[in-house]
Amino acid sequence: MKARINLIWPPILIGALFLLAWQALVVIQDLKPYLLPAPSLIFTTFTSNLSLMVETGIYTATTAALGLVFGTLVGILLAMVAQRFFVFRNLMIPIAAGIAAVPIVALTPILNNMFDITSRTPRVLITAIVVFFPIFVNVYRGLTAVPPVQLELLRSLSATPRTVLRVLRIPNALPFFFTGLKVAAPLAVIAALVAEYFGGPQEGLGSKIAASAANTAYGRAWAYVVVAIIVGLAFYLITLALERVATPWAGRTRSA
Amino acid sequence: MASGTSTTGRRVKQGLISLGWALAGVVIAILLWEGVKLLGAVVTLPFETSDQAMPHVWTIAQGALQPEVRGSDTPVWMTVLIAALYTLLIAFGGFIIGVSVGLLLAVIMQRFAFMERGLLPFVIASQTVPLIALAPLIVGIGNRISFGPFQWGQTQSIMFIAAYLAFFPLSVGALRGLKAATPTQLELMRSYAASPRSTLWKLRFPASVPYLVPALKVSAAAAVVGTVVAQISTGGRGGIGRLIIEYARETTAQPAKVYIAVIGAILVGLIAAGLVALLDLYLTRNLPKEKLT
Amino acid sequence: MSEFAVHAEGVWKVFNEGAANEVTALSDVSLDVRKGEFVSLIGPSGCGKSTLLRVIADLTSASRGTVEVAGMTPQKAREDHQYGIAFQQAALLDWRTVRRNVELPLELAGWDKAKRQARALELLDMVQLHDFAESRPWELSGGMQQRVAIARSLATDPEILLMDEPFGALDEMTRERMQNELLRIAGATGTSVIFVTHSIPEAVYLSNRVVVMSPRPGRITHVVDVPLGDRNEDTRESDAFFEAVTAVREALRGRAKPVGEGGARLAETS
Numbered sequence: 001m002k003a004r005i006n007l008i009w010p011p012i013l014i015g016a017l018f019l020l021a022w023q024a025l026v027v028i029q030d031l032k033p034y035l036l037p038a039p040s041l042i043f044t045t046f047t048s049n050l051s052l053m054v055e056t057g058i059y060t061a062t063t064a065a066l067g068l069v070f071g072t073l074v075g076i077l078l079a080m081v082a083q084r085f086f087v088f089r090n091l092m093i094p095i096a097a098g099i100a101a102v103p104i105v106a107l108t109p110i111l112n113n114m115f116d117i118t119s120r121t122p123r124v125l126i127t128a129i130v131v132f133f134p135i136f137v138n139v140y141r142g143l144t145a146v147p148p149v150q151l152e153l154l155r156s157l158s159a160t161p162r163t164v165l166r167v168l169r170i171p172n173a174l175p176f177f178f179t180g181l182k183v184a185a186p187l188a189v190i191a192a193l194v195a196e197y198f199g200g201p202q203e204g205l206g207s208k209i210a211a212s213a214a215n216t217a218y219g220r221a222w223a224y225v226v227v228a229i230i231v232g233l234a235f236y237l238i239t240l241a242l243e244r245v246a247t248p249w250a251g252r253t254r255s256a
Numbered sequence: 257m258a259s260g261t262s263t264t265g266r267r268v269k270q271g272l273i274s275l276g277w278a279l280a281g282v283v284i285a286i287l288l289w290e291g292v293k294l295l296g297a298v299v300t301l302p303f304e305t306s307d308q309a310m311p312h313v314w315t316i317a318q319g320a321l322q323p324e325v326r327g328s329d330t331p332v333w334m335t336v337l338i339a340a341l342y343t344l345l346i347a348f349g350g351f352i353i354g355v356s357v358g359l360l361l362a363v364i365m366q367r368f369a370f371m372e373r374g375l376l377p378f379v380i381a382s383q384t385v386p387l388i389a390l391a392p393l394i395v396g397i398g399n400r401i402s403f404g405p406f407q408w409g410q411t412q413s414i415m416f417i418a419a420y421l422a423f424f425p426l427s428v429g430a431l432r433g434l435k436a437a438t439p440t441q442l443e444l445m446r447s448y449a450a451s452p453r454s455t456l457w458k459l460r461f462p463a464s465v466p467y468l469v470p471a472l473k474v475s476a477a478a479a480v481v482g483t484v485v486a487q488i489s490t491g492g493r494g495g496i497g498r499l500i501i502e503y504a505r506e507t508t509a510q511p512a513k514v515y516i517a518v519i520g521a522i523l524v525g526l527i528a529a530g531l532v533a534l535l536d537l538y539l540t541r542n543l544p545k546e547k548l549t
Numbered sequence: 550m551s552e553f554a555v556h557a558e559g560v561w562k563v564f565n566e567g568a569a570n571e572v573t574a575l576s577d578v579s580l581d582v583r584k585g586e587f588v589s590l591i592g593p594s595g596c597g598k599s600t601l602l603r604v605i606a607d608l609t610s611a612s613r614g615t616v617e618v619a620g621m622t623p624q625k626a627r628e629d630h631q632y633g634i635a636f637q638q639a640a641l642l643d644w645r646t647v648r649r650n651v652e653l654p655l656e657l658a659g660w661d662k663a664k665r666q667a668r669a670l671e672l673l674d675m676v677q678l679h680d681f682a683e684s685r686p687w688e689l690s691g692g693m694q695q696r697v698a699i700a701r702s703l704a705t706d707p708e709i710l711l712m713d714e715p716f717g718a719l720d721e722m723t724r725e726r727m728q729n730e731l732l733r734i735a736g737a738t739g740t741s742v743i744f745v746t747h748s749i750p751e752a753v754y755l756s757n758r759v760v761v762m763s764p765r766p767g768r769i770t771h772v773v774d775v776p777l778g779d780r781n782e783d784t785r786e787s788d789a790f791f792e793a794v795t796a797v798r799e800a801l802r803g804r805a806k807p808v809g810e811g812g813a814r815l816a817e818t819s
Contacts, residue, residue: 094278102525103484109504213392440640542644544687
């Protein structure tokens with residue numbers, strides 16, 4: 001417990017100092033809000049519009065969550081298929097690498113045309129595609145990185161591929177899955193946010209940030225950014241909690 | 257005895273095979289596209305399959321050859337290509353800056369343990385700020401800064417955003433890589449009374465390559481995404497992001513144009529990935545197969 | 550005292566002194582190694598043999614006591630490249646050719662390119678790996694990699710060779726071959742060797758003296774002389790060899806009479 005406290009206080013202290021320095025800079029240099037608003041201004045804007053902030057945050061968070069769930073399910077499913085079927089694997093690997101390398105959000109206008117632009121469907125789909133890659137790569141790695149010794153053991157027991165999947169591969173893949181989920185969750189929030197820059201319903205964080213910036217209401221724009229950070233952190237922390245519940249034996253310092 | 261070049265040769269062959277599968281994937285995708293359109297004409301699908309929402313593949317190809325603006329000489333594909341190359345250039349600039357900063361931070365954090373304790377939380381925290389979302393704000397601030405005769409413009413802000421997104425994966429990967437030398441190797445260097453700098457150049461950097469390479473791939477992709485998205489949200493002049501937005505407005509009249517622009521953006525990402533793959537081949541030319549990710 | 554390659558007197562090494570997990574790795578250890586002598590350190594895990602080697606190599610410092618290596622402090626000896634070292638892992642650098650691996654200590658000692666290259670090839674010749682100079686480490690077998698590591702440890706022509714179970718990861722046949730190689734090279738160059746091992750036959754075959762150590766706290770309990778003379782292929786099957794092995798084994802079991810009291814002191818022996 002003491003060790004954990006020791007880890008937490010330095011960043012909190014430095015964060016607090018950072019905010020103080022920021023506030024001091026704005027006041028001393030008399031910076032106008034359109035250049036850099038003071039933390040105090042952001043805070044007051046935030047609290048005076050609290051219900052709007054929460055609503056907006058929830059809107060984007062819902063999009064992100066839907067995309068996250070959908071993308072995760074597809075990622076897991078395709079990873080299992082890729083592990084089992086050679087041809088599919090060879091197709092998927094370059095496609096997955098391609099998805100990782102290109103700006104997926106650029107596809108939003110196309111999806112806006114194909115799907116109803118007045119709904120959140122195009123954004124959910126974009127988020128799902130963005131989320132797909134880290135999940136797919138990590139689950140695939142987890143399903144295939146079983147020690148050969150264990151595979152030989154099950155083979156000697158005449159186990160079917162499905163049994164091997166159930167008994168060996170899936171348990172082995174769980175930690176890998178969470179590694180991928182920890183990357184995918186904050187990514188989902190950002191993707192959902194950025195997808196809102198392409199038009200469509202204006203109720204989300206992305207739309208509001210762009211609109212506030214366009215109207216030079218910079219205090220409000222930064223307040224929405226704070227909401228985005230909070231939502232991103234919340235997604236990450238929920239993922240951590242899920243991981244702790246599902247794999248309580250996982251080491252604290254497990255890294256990707 | 258076999259030398260390093262055969263490993264490189266083998267990897268190039270593997271890359272080409274992968275490319276072959278990728279092309280097969282593209283062909284399958286095109287077939288799926290047309291197939292879905294055919295299906296959509298017969299069955300009600302949850303999305304639009306009309307020629308306006310999903311132009312035929314050949315319509316898109318034709319649209320690439322049309323003049324960009326009525327009466328102009330430049331075909332669409334050329335405008336898109338120029339914008340793509342310009343975007344690639346900005347992304348590259350951001351990538352170089354991000355990688356340099358990331359490497360520098362990693363070296364400092366590895367060398368001085370207290371710097372790692374102090375800096376690493378910040379490095380991680382920097383990524384909780386969705387800078388991509390802040391792009392309009394960053395550009396707004398940037399437009400008002402000037403260093404003497406040098407005016408900080410929109411392009412510089414976009415490059416800054418790309419660099420910001422690129423430095424983190426590289427910094428984390430490089431730090432892990434610099435620490436990857438085995439204790440025995442480190443004891444060996446100490447037995448030779450090697451200075452920290454010699455140990456860095458002769459041991460830590462070469463040993464970090466297997467960790468640097470995946471980080472470089474992620475950084476390159478992040479730089480591209482950052483550049484394109486920043487261009488979209490700020491209307492970056494001359495960039496592919498802006499073209500996508502512009503053409504998206506014209507889908508009623510010319511549905512094919514936005515597809516070409518999106519393909520252009522995808523190409524930027526693929527070219528960047530290809531360049532990093534070449535860098536990868538060069539950096540790992542002396543390593544055995546097992547070390548490669 | 551520079552008649553001795555290594556002179557250690559009253560050496561103590563305590564880890565985490567004063568804390569709950571305090572460990573006395575070395576307690577009042579004294580050892581003298583004459584020039585050209587081959588001395589093995591043997592004992593169960595935790596007896597301090599590797600720690601003693603590392604103190605001599607200045608890879609860790611003694612808590613108390615005096616250590617002189619080639620007549621100087623361990624730190625100066627390390628900085629002056631007075632010893633070569635080889636570990637259980639060959640620790641060759643994958644991205645360098647075999648020759649450039651052998652050149653590594655010479656690079657760090659500031660030798661110029663032509664001299665380094667010549668010396669590296671000379672050393673590879675000595676371990677009969679001349680044909681593999683431009684190969685990569687991962688193309689070589691375990692035994693071959695260790696030969697490269699040994700060649701590398703002799704790069705600066707040091708007076709002293711420190712070895713920490715260098716043959717531990719090799720199979721028995723390769724081990725015996727490597728032991729012969731090592732004796733041949735050490736004999737030819739007149740190098741003093743301090744050799745840490747787990748294997749009784751290995752210690753007896755290689756050494757003039759076998760130093761038996763014991764854990765908790767780490768200390769020297771016995772020193773067994775091995776008067777076997779020049780080794781040849783019959784040595785391992787001779788009665789004298791068997792007697793020496795038995796003597797060491799008895800010492801390890803604590804049945805032989807220990808030398809001295811409360812941590813052996815051995816200044817000079819026969």
